[in-house]
Amino acid sequence: MTLSPLLSVEEARNRILAGLHPTPAEVVALAEAWNRVSAAPLAARLTQPPSDVSAMDGYALRAADGTLSATLKVIGAAPAGHPFAGTVELGEIVRLFTGSVVPAGADAILLQEDATRDGETVTVNEAVVAGRHIRRAGQDFSRGDIVLPAGRKLTARDVGLAAAANHPWVTVHRRPRVGILATGDEIALPGEPIPPGGIASSNAHALAALIRAGGGEPIVLPIAADTEEAVAAVADSIVGLDLLVTTGGASVGDHDLVISGLRTRGLELDFWQIAMRPGKPLLFGRMGSVPVLGLPGNPVSAIVCSILFLVPALAKLSGLPAAPPPTTTGILGVPVRENDRRADHLRSTVVSGADGRLVVTPFDVQDSAMLRRLAHADALVLRAPHAPALPAGAEVPIIRLDSLGI
């Protein structure tokens, strides 16, 4: 196989994202809409508030009547949900509450604390101002207003807004179905017998969780043994997947079985060496209509590559804008060396400094086999190819891992 020259992280990500398309829409109950991505704009089905309503507990009256020491006759009450049916005439007043519809004829609100009630009579203790404490019909939104756009990951507040706009159902992108294929004679599922010199399979389960965090539906395929036939057999499992992710079997050694195995079943692929550390080799291709992303087998490399490539891929598949992982700025707690030609992603702790800025300290050893250390990292410090040595206190771009749920 011919290898392309080293690709940059950005170019690899752009090529992957260009090969992916948002999933089609489905309709879900409002109660299931949280954290889903809207697939259509949501128009309000009613006007909110539906009429002019009181913003306070008190009384509705004509502003002209609401002068200091005026005495007015209580002609009724309008609890929320029970509007007063009549009209407020001169000298009359109607009891109401926060959210009550302001009755016809009234144009002012006398606050409860500014009124003295005696039987069916109310005395005004503070002059009213016309229109004050009245929320106008449509202040929040009017029927037909687009209250939520398409392509938005719905928050709890958005769910409340959709409810207020009277939507029991919401149209969202189907969760991307992502198959996960781990390969290797040396791995076994946790709790199952581990072969001599072998290890418990961690990538499939870490990736499944990461896919959930990214809004996808993970489908963990059985581990494939290190034969072309075993890998090729996965081709029968990919019907209906939106993406197949493989881990392992993609290096330049004797065990490049993912490529050779899937090629026997029609894989068209790019195989890239990415100018990055950890995680140099990356596959991207397609088996029929199913895109295939091949991650390194090393657990740390697999997760770092997932953050850089799979999480953005999930966002694109989910209907969100294609974008790199969000970065922020940290202050180095220790000096870092000059970088070589490969973009580096230093596993680091983060603490808030006295001035509220984030102090990031890369671990002293960055061995890509150290999963425990990765799990306890708070951020990746991004080091561009050929980035110069930096002293403690220098600003560096970081990807925070905690905020990604990853």
Added chain:
Amino acid sequence: MTLSPLLSVEEARNRILAGLHPTPAEVVALAEAWNRVSAAPLAARLTQPPSDVSAMDGYALRAADGTLSATLKVIGAAPAGHPFAGTVELGEIVRLFTGSVVPAGADAILLQEDATRDGETVTVNEAVVAGRHIRRAGQDFSRGDIVLPAGRKLTARDVGLAAAANHPWVTVHRRPRVGILATGDEIALPGEPIPPGGIASSNAHALAALIRAGGGEPIVLPIAADTEEAVAAVADSIVGLDLLVTTGGASVGDHDLVISGLRTRGLELDFWQIAMRPGKPLLFGRMGSVPVLGLPGNPVSAIVCSILFLVPALAKLSGLPAAPPPTTTGILGVPVRENDRRADHLRSTVVSGADGRLVVTPFDVQDSAMLRRLAHADALVLRAPHAPALPAGAEVPIIRLDSLGI
């Protein structure tokens, strides 16, 4: 009822948190462990790597043999998962790959790219260094090491680490079951007939989503009409709940039905006026063993109070440390006025400024009835009681809403 004097947000939160206890533990499959809170420390069940293993593709040999131009005899291969059973003697070499167990007798690795193979013979093109490119047994962790503590919200990386430590099951805190009671004659479920002057119920669904975001299991109770009997009937629904949240019916008006209704069924309560805006009135109490948190009925107040009180309550119930919502620092995009005696929570947009700092701009109108505006806010700017007027460019504490998934 006697009202306590105005409580601060911090004191109210501390009182609520003091009344809550973590849920008991349950065992879940590793595949369900993501985003759950560990209830016990997790000790590694194996040593990782299990033996000294190669960090690279290449050959294992005795360091003394690995001199420039030496020629060695290939006596076998050790693919990952298939350790070489014999011992490497002088003049011998064994083919291996990343992750392969280093065979007995060998103490050095000859990299693949530094070797020339000719049939069963390998020539050394670069002298080896004893121990180099060998990952020692236990470099990541050793059997018995605590790899994850109790009380940790498990990330995708943690799930991978638990798998690597050979755990098919994980002990986590049960998701807190939180009942949600919305009250009011004026509200109807979205899509159902709305009473005259009424509105679609938004709080219950926003809170359900927020409870999911906070790791809880929401249970939406039927809407209670504005009668004591209807509210009291909810007492029959709270068996097995870890928390009951009510919205509405808790102000100082004529409709304080939550208090009077639940009191008929044994509610012991504190009723507080919190020195905050939006959302002054807050209930906290207990019906038998079930804590009760009463939020305002106004949707914006309900959500802001949820962020300040319910999200921390969910964390405590879930087994996480009791803590206020995380704040960060923003730079005001516009001046703000002096604050009065109530802590304010200004709904604001956030953009990243040129220097990477967050510029926060409060909306000009902060009406607590504007749910659409709340949904489109990125942050709450925290204004302490009596905080002075601040110019544009001043630093202010903010709660980011996007990062909370709320």
